[in-house]
Amino acid sequence: MxxxxxxxxxxxxxxxxxxxxxxxxxxxxxxxxxxxxxxxxxxxxxxxxxxxxxxxxxxxxxxxxxxxxxxxxxxxxxxxxxxxxxxxxxxxxxxxxxxxxxxxxxxxxxxxxxxxPRALPGTSGSRVHHLREYSDVPALRTRLTAGNSLLVLGGGLIGSEVASTATELGCQVTVLEAQDRPLARLLPALVANAVAGLHRSAGVQLCTGVALTALDADDRGVRATARDGRTWDAEAAAVAVGMxxxxxxxxxxxxxxxxxxxxxxxxxxxxxxxxxxxxxxxxxxxxxxxxxxxxxxxxxxxxxxxxxxxxLGTGSPFDSVPWSWSNQFGRNIQVVGWPDADDELVVRGDLDALDFTAICRRGGRIVGAITIGRPKDIRAIRTLIGASPEAEAKLLLDPSTDLAALANQDVVTRR
Ligand SMILES: Cc1cc2nc3c(=O)[nH]c(=O)nc-3n(C[C@H](O)[C@H](O)[C@H](O)COP(=O)(O)OP(=O)(O)OC[C@H]3O[C@@H](n4cnc5c(N)ncnc54)[C@H](O)[C@@H]3O)c2cc1C
Structure with missing residues (x-):
């Protein structure tokens, strides 16, 4: 070179x-x-x-x-x-x-x-794990044998996925989350609570509102301590408090x-x-x-x-609407747009049955959506967010409204 x-x-x-x-x-x-x-x-x-x-x-x-x-x-x-x-x-x-x-x-x-991964100050040791690169995997994997206990610090996307994988491998998993529900940064409360239900029913011990003050680790295990004096012991900890x-x-x-x-x-x-x-x-x-x-x-x-x-000088302004997914306990969760905890929700389907699309509206416009089990809706709503965000809540709520047709019609109308 x-x-x-x-x-x-x-x-x-x-x-x-x-x-x-x-x-x-x-x-x-x-x-x-x-x-x-x-x-x-x-x-x-x-x-x-x-x-x-x-x-x-x-x-x-x-x-x-x-x-x-x-x-x-x-x-x-x-x-x-x-x-x-x-x-x-x-x-x-x-x-x-x-x-x-x-x-x-x-x-x-x-x-x-x-x-x-964002680190928690003062937390280190061979039993404290993070997950960002493949080189992080082998050490964490050795902790996940059936019957072992794992503390997951942080109930965001990665913490929730680690909790799911570890539980499915037979570990006893406790998630410690600072907010009053997991995925609080990513999902509106109703939806986050539905996902929390999925974790609890699979056997995850979910502790919310935990203000951690210490995570102590030695060669036998880890101990997390909260400001209110509660403690949790486990064989290892996975720290997933953001990046x-x-x-x-x-x-x-x-x-x-x-x-x-x-x-x-x-x-x-x-x-x-x-x-x-x-x-x-x-x-x-x-x-x-x-x-x-x-x-x-x-x-x-x-x-x-x-x-x-x-x-190369052939670019155009980046205006793509974000789309992401997560797999937890065999469920595929898809998120589009920019959902926020305070959004007005229009829910199609059944939250408790984990078969739904929750459309988020803010200031009268569609800004995002979350689905479990209805991926086609997400494609349609991604189009609506960019092309016709003012679609009426009544129309969105009506189960007979075909979201894909609505999105296509709007795209056609706007051309
Ligand atoms: C465990 C995990 C699970 C995830 N699951 C999902 C999911 O289900 N759905 C989803 O939508 N997203 C998921 N994500 C997020 C997704 O993986 C990231 O958004 C995506 O990988 C970001 O890509 P990137 O190329 O910007 O950065 P990265 O993937 O972080 O790649 C950046 C690379 O740059 C290298 N680097 C850093 N500094 C330098 C330097 N100075 N010189 C050279 N190299 C450097 C880093 O080592 C790294 O390899 C997940 C992330 C993690 C960690």
Whole structure:
């Protein structure tokens, strides 16, 4: 590889789904220069969502979770560097420094550095686990033998999935959640409570309103202590209290950072020729206004496509409505848009039976929806959010209203 500044080369920091998709898209869109995809992890790009599901349960190994077969990258003329970080960059000279000591020139640099688990201060030890990378899996997996006890700190998406997988492996799982219900940040109360019911009926001990003051660990087990004096003992703990975007590199090279790397609608950062994508990117929300940083697979993937096109000068403003999913106790939960705890809910179906679509409205417009068991609704509502958010609650509530037809009709009407 030539180390000369200004070479016709795109360097991508981070080989998660955003970075890997950008690399693939550059080629698909006809870029003929060099593409260097540098990833800090030693594993080739893989489906991260599988970590808390089939990989943790042992149903599949990491090779089956790979995004592409190993020969793919070279066949596309993409230089994949695994176990190599981008440690520095000079945005004036357009060079990056890699962890292996190389300095490379770039014509465009994409920061797709994702995030890392937020740590609870003072919690460490071989029985305290986090889950973000494949390298976190083997140690956590050894704790999940039938009959073992596990404390899950945090009832968000990843905590809930770990609780589900561990319970299905025969562990006694206790979830400690600071809010008054799990998934409180992600879902309105009625829906979150329905999911909480699913966990409880599967045998998870769900403790809410827990203000943790300590998590002590030694070589025999862990003990969590709450401010009100309650304690919980277990053989191990999984800490899942959110993630922190990896913005250090961006900040060090003088790029604007505020809850992630700040980008415009074309995913351009504050430095010329530098773009950001995926969980680390804080983007304008072109549908609802304001800004947002997503933490979803599909958004990161779409960012990868959008960033590649922006790099090539063929991009268009990123206005996609987010869509994500989670698997817990055999149920597929899908979320679209930007649901909020305080939204007005229009529920189609039966919450208690876990067969429903809950449509979220705010200020008279549809802003999101959650479903269990009705994935077709989610596709329709994704269209409605972008194309016709004012659909009346009465119409939405009517079980005879075909949401897909409604969405298509609106798309047609608006053309
Ligand atoms: C356990 C788990 C389960 C999940 N389940 C779901 C789910 O069911 N549904 C869903 O929608 N989303 C899910 N997600 C979220 C989803 O996986 C993320 O939104 C997505 O992976 C983000 O992709 P990304 O490429 O932006 O970042 P990441 O996947 O975090 O990839 C960033 C990569 O960059 C590397 N890196 C960091 N700094 C540097 C550097 N300086 N140089 C080079 N490399 C660097 C990191 O090591 C990492 O490999 C889950 C996440 C986790 C952790």
């Amino acid at each position: 030539s180390g000369l500044p200004g070479a016709d080369r795109v360097v991508i920091a981070g080989a998660g789904v955003a970075g890997a998709t950008a690399a693939e898209t550059l080629r698909k869109e006809g870029f003929s220069g060099e593409i260097v995809l540098a990833g800090a992890e030693v594993d080739e790009p893989y489906r991260r969502p599988a970590l808390s599901k089939d990989v943790l349960s042992g149903k599949i190994d990491i090779a089956r979770a790979r995004l592409r077969p190993p020969e793919f990258w070279a066949s596309q003329g993409i230089t994949l560097l695994t176990g190599v970080s981008v440690v520095d960059a000079d945005t004036t000279r357009r060079t990056v420094t890699l962890g292996d000591g190389q300095t490379l020139g770039y014509s465009a640099l994409l920061l797709a550095t994702g995030g890392r 922190t975007p990896n913005t250090e590199l961006a900040a060090r090279i003088g790029i604007e950072v505020d809850n992630g790397i700040v980008v415009d609608e074309l995913l351009r950062t504050s430095a010329d020729g530098v773009f950001a994508a995926g969980d680390v990117a804080n983007t304008p929300n072109l549908v609802l206004g304001g800004r947002q940083r997503g933490e979803h697979w599909n958004t990161a993937q779409e960012h990868g496509v959008a960033a590649a096109k922006s790099i």
